[in-house]
Amino acid sequence: MMRHQNTTIKDVARSLGVSVATVSRAMRDSYDVSQETREKVLRMASKLNYKPNVNAQGLASNQTYNIGIILPFITNYYFSTVITGIQEVAWSKGYNIILYVTDDSEERESSILENLSLSRLDGLLACISSHSRSCEYFQKIIDQGTPVVFFDRIPAMIKASKVMQDDSNGAFEAAEHLIHNGYKRISHISGPIGFALTENRANGYRDALKKHNLPIREEWIIHSGFSQIHGEQDVFKLLQCEQKPDAIFAVNDRKAVGAILALKKMKIKIGKEMGVIGFTNDPVCSIISPQLSTIAEPAFEIGTKSAELLIQHITKKNFPANEIVLPGKLIARESTVR
Numbered sequence: 001m002m003r004h005q006n007t008t009i010k011d012v013a014r015s016l017g018v019s020v021a022t023v024s025r026a027m028r029d030s031y032d033v034s035q036e037t038r039e040k041v042l043r044m045a046s047k048l049n050y051k052p053n054v055n056a057q058g059l060a061s062n063q064t065y066n067i068g069i070i071l072p073f074i075t076n077y078y079f080s081t082v083i084t085g086i087q088e089v090a091w092s093k094g095y096n097i098i099l100y101v102t103d104d105s106e107e108r109e110s111s112i113l114e115n116l117s118l119s120r121l122d123g124l125l126a127c128i129s130s131h132s133r134s135c136e137y138f139q140k141i142i143d144q145g146t147p148v149v150f151f152d153r154i155p156a157m158i159k160a161s162k163v164m165q166d167d168s169n170g171a172f173e174a175a176e177h178l179i180h181n182g183y184k185r186i187s188h189i190s191g192p193i194g195f196a197l198t199e200n201r202a203n204g205y206r207d208a209l210k211k212h213n214l215p216i217r218e219e220w221i222i223h224s225g226f227s228q229i230h231g232e233q234d235v236f237k238l239l240q241c242e243q244k245p246d247a248i249f250a251v252n253d254r255k256a257v258g259a260i261l262a263l264k265k266m267k268i269k270i271g272k273e274m275g276v277i278g279f280t281n282d283p284v285c286s287i288i289s290p291q292l293s294t295i296a297e298p299a300f301e302i303g304t305k306s307a308e309l310l311i312q313h314i315t316k317k318n319f320p321a322n323e324i325v326l327p328g329k330l331i332a333r334e335s336t337v338r
Contacts, residue, residue: 085303147313171204231258290334
């Protein structure tokens, strides 16, 4: 009986009756190995508990098998789910991940990028900070030959691979859901100006109102940060308008939760007097009372697609920039019931 410890690539090849070269190419997801052969190799490697010697592979191919991830937070549900997706793909391909957390600070992001040791990384996954001015740093990294894939919050000015949810259509669905539920004066508490995610969700909101011939009042569109406290502050501004809205579409769930808390302080009945919908499908949506309607983002899939795309850039020469847009899903709950 074959021992499962210290299994070599030769053991995997012998068990399948194929060459060591075929197993090696299958492990690297080489273009000249069929999907069927690759799956057989991976199944046998798993059965025999074969673990690739990453250090030896790295020396042979001049790779570190390290992937860097730059992102604003790790405690946030959305980003922790994205990381889980990234790690699943990275682990299956023999890559380690190294996290760089910006705390949503453009200064910290710039400092991380300026001092990044590119010799330690084969590639970089990046979700930029709210007020990022780091395009020149990212462009410099790309120009130096390190592959970069952006996800979720992306810079519009850089030509690179990008993975994101369909912000515009998701926002359209959120606003139209409010309209279908009888709300006619719909406001939008948005993110920072000049941010692709912010602009796309605001555009989707505007498109829905235009389609249904409802007024778009600029005083009902408030730009600020992405946090819960920003959501609370935005609602207090909305309630100072001469004509008050009867519904709120928030750029994300954290701001929507802030909106609900502010409305409760003002003794305004959520749903009946003021509808509220968010964007993400954070677990807090089903905990807060009333439960929050939202657009569910495909966070795990964004993580897996981003990692798969980056590894393709790392392993294939002249792999073209790709843009992947994934759909969200409307989840209706109590906060939009009149």
